[in-house]
Amino acid sequence: MTTDFLVGQIRKKESFLCIGLDTDLDKVPKHLLKEEDPIFAFNKAIIDATHHLCVAYKPNTAFYEAYGIKGWQALEKTINYLNINYPEIFTIADAKRGDIGNTSTRYAKAFFEDLGFDSVTIAPYMGRDSVEPFLAFKDKHTILLALTSNMGAFDFQTKMVDGKELYKQVLEISKTYENSENLMYVVGATKATFLTEIRNIIPNSFLLVPGVGVQGGSLAEVCRYGMSDNVGLLVNSSRGIIYASDQDNFAQASAEKAKELQQEMSLELKKR
Amino acid sequence: MTTDFLVGQIRKKESFLCIGLDTDLDKVPKHLLKEEDPIFAFNKAIIDATHHLCVAYKPNTAFYEAYGIKGWQALEKTINYLNINYPEIFTIADAKRGDIGNTSTRYAKAFFEDLGFDSVTIAPYMGRDSVEPFLAFKDKHTILLALTSNMGAFDFQTKMVDGKELYKQVLEISKTYENSENLMYVVGATKATFLTEIRNIIPNSFLLVPGVGVQGGSLAEVCRYGMSDNVGLLVNSSRGIIYASDQDNFAQASAEKAKELQQEMSLELKKR
Numbered sequence: 341m342t343t344d345f346l347v348g349q350i351r352k353k354e355s356f357l358c359i360g361l362d363t364d365l366d367k368v369p370k371h372l373l374k375e376e377d378p379i380f381a382f383n384k385a386i387i388d389a390t391h392h393l394c395v396a397y398k399p400n401t402a403f404y405e406a407y408g409i410k411g412w413q414a415l416e417k418t419i420n421y422l423n424i425n426y427p428e429i430f431t432i433a434d435a436k437r438g439d440i441g442n443t444s445t446r447y448a449k450a451f452f453e454d455l456g457f458d459s460v461t462i463a464p465y466m467g468r469d470s471v472e473p474f475l476a477f478k479d480k481h482t483i484l485l486a487l488t489s490n491m492g493a494f495d496f497q498t499k500m501v502d503g504k505e506l507y508k509q510v511l512e513i514s515k516t517y518e519n520s521e522n523l524m525y526v527v528g529a530t531k532a533t534f535l536t537e538i539r540n541i542i543p544n545s546f547l548l549v550p551g552v553g554v555q556g557g558s559l560a561e562v563c564r565y566g567m568s569d570n571v572g573l574l575v576n577s578s579r580g581i582i583y584a585s586d587q588d589n590f591a592q593a594s595a596e597k598a599k600e601l602q603q604e605m606s607l608e609l610k611k612r
Numbered sequence: 613m614t615t616d617f618l619v620g621q622i623r624k625k626e627s628f629l630c631i632g633l634d635t636d637l638d639k640v641p642k643h644l645l646k647e648e649d650p651i652f653a654f655n656k657a658i659i660d661a662t663h664h665l666c667v668a669y670k671p672n673t674a675f676y677e678a679y680g681i682k683g684w685q686a687l688e689k690t691i692n693y694l695n696i697n698y699p700e701i702f703t704i705a706d707a708k709r710g711d712i713g714n715t716s717t718r719y720a721k722a723f724f725e726d727l728g729f730d731s732v733t734i735a736p737y738m739g740r741d742s743v744e745p746f747l748a749f750k751d752k753h754t755i756l757l758a759l760t761s762n763m764g765a766f767d768f769q770t771k772m773v774d775g776k777e778l779y780k781q782v783l784e785i786s787k788t789y790e791n792s793e794n795l796m797y798v799v800g801a802t803k804a805t806f807l808t809e810i811r812n813i814i815p816n817s818f819l820l821v822p823g824v825g826v827q828g829g830s831l832a833e834v835c836r837y838g839m840s841d842n843v844g845l846l847v848n849s850s851r852g853i854i855y856a857s858d859q860d861n862f863a864q865a866s867a868e869k870a871k872e873l874q875q876e877m878s879l880e881l882k883k884r
Contacts, residue, residue: 362715402711406718408726412684438735439674439708440762443634446678454680463710463735465757467764485737490712492739495785496778501771506778513767 360578379414489528535565632850651686761800807837
């Protein structure tokens with residue numbers, strides 16, 4: 341998917357919502373457990389109920405790997421279902437991979453070609469030759485971890501490197517990578533100061549922002565300091581939407597939660 | 613597996629060789645492609661031919677994910693085969709994972725409990741709460757990327773942070789993590805100066821050293837500056853061993869290559 345198409349979808353749906361499909365069999369409604377593939381049954385119901393309110397879905401691969409072969413089958417079914425029924429949706433494999441060149445190419449093929457995801461999240465620690473193999477795929481997007489929203493982010497990401505925090509070095513240095521126009525960034529910051537400084541370095545890149553919703557963080561603040569001319573934001577919510585209810589009406593309940601966020605987003609888009 | 617058991621195996625076999633099972637269907641002998649599961653058939657033959665010469669096997673998960681469900685099945689069969697037939701072998705899932713707490717726990721369960729690996733490689737970028745969920749598993753080992761052997765290592769890992777290279781900060785800070793005794797480190801350095809400095813920070817931790825063999829790097833140098841009182845080294849070779857031949861005799865050829873390294877290692881162990 342091209343970035344222009346994604347921006348068009350955001351304008352059309354008045355939404356830059358990404359729904360995290362972190363599907364956990366301990367949390368899905370009990371009646372689904374008798375289905376042949378409860379993970380896929382859950383995802384399908386959530387997707388059917390919410391696809392018009394969001395522009396992206398983001399399965400975190402850990403949740404699928406945790407169920408072994410069955411989990412991978414559910415992931416394959418989910419991405420296939422999205423690509424066939426809702427090809428206008430931007431899909432993110434939240435895999436946080438990263439390996440040396442030859443091996444990165446294998447991961448890139450697996451996620452971009454075999455599974456058919458539009459994008460994948462990547463850890464930056466191994467540097468240029470671990471990232472560029474992903475960037476080589478046309479109209480596919482590599483979402484680099486810059487500043488994450490967990491406490492551990494302060495261990496290394498915010499440490500000063502040559503007078504600048506490490507996560508800013510990641511932003512700066514990755515701009516020099518070949519095909520860097522295919523980069524997006526995970527930015528867990530919801531604080532104004534962080535976002536302003538990040539936008540000084542990457543004025544137009546898309547930011548994938550976790551941490552709005554259940555994890556706290558203000559959507560208005562993120563929009564005020566993080567929105568770019570082409571919107572440039574995908575704001576993710578996982579648990580707050582998909583686990584809105586564990587009853588028969590779970591899909592409808594998730595749609596209501598998604599609708600609340602979409603309406604807030606619609607207002608933010610109209611402010612600009 | 614306990615570290616003591618691993619050290620005992622190293623002493624007994626006079627080997628600290630780890631064989632990387634980076635199995636690529638473009639490179640395996642052609643006659644295997646008619647097998648029902650050529651990846652597993654290849655791995656099984658290599659393992660049967662080399663298990664007495666090495667102490668560890670390290671499948672890189674990218675090579676398996678690249679083949680989708682079939683790849684994961686081959687990975688499961690490989691680790692099961694190792695655990696049933698050669699339980700004395702230390703197994704490493706070279707997965708380079710890393711995610712926030714809750715999600716890391718899922719990865720840890722997948723690799724340690726469901727698949728039954730002894731260890732997994734982890735990227736440090738997300739910090740403490742992305743690593744500690746792995747460290748919580750008794751007699752399981754978390755192999756943290758410190759200094760990798762690729763060019764991209766110079767993008768961030770060797771940058772100065774508070775007067776010390778980032779990879780050294782990773783070594784220092786990770787020592788403060790809960791259950792840090794379960795940490796090992798990927799150290800791609802084969803240069804004396806690097807290894808000496810690393811050993812000053814972590815005198816006893818096991819180092820997983822890639823880059824000896826095909827990628828160059830001297831075993832003697834690694835041993836001289838990297839070996840600790842409990843050996844503390846696992847030296848990996850992948851392509852140099854497993855692709856020694858693409859003919860019918862491939863397994864025997866791989867054993868010969870493994871034997872060469874084992875004999876060098878035996879001499880190094882005797883020097884101390």
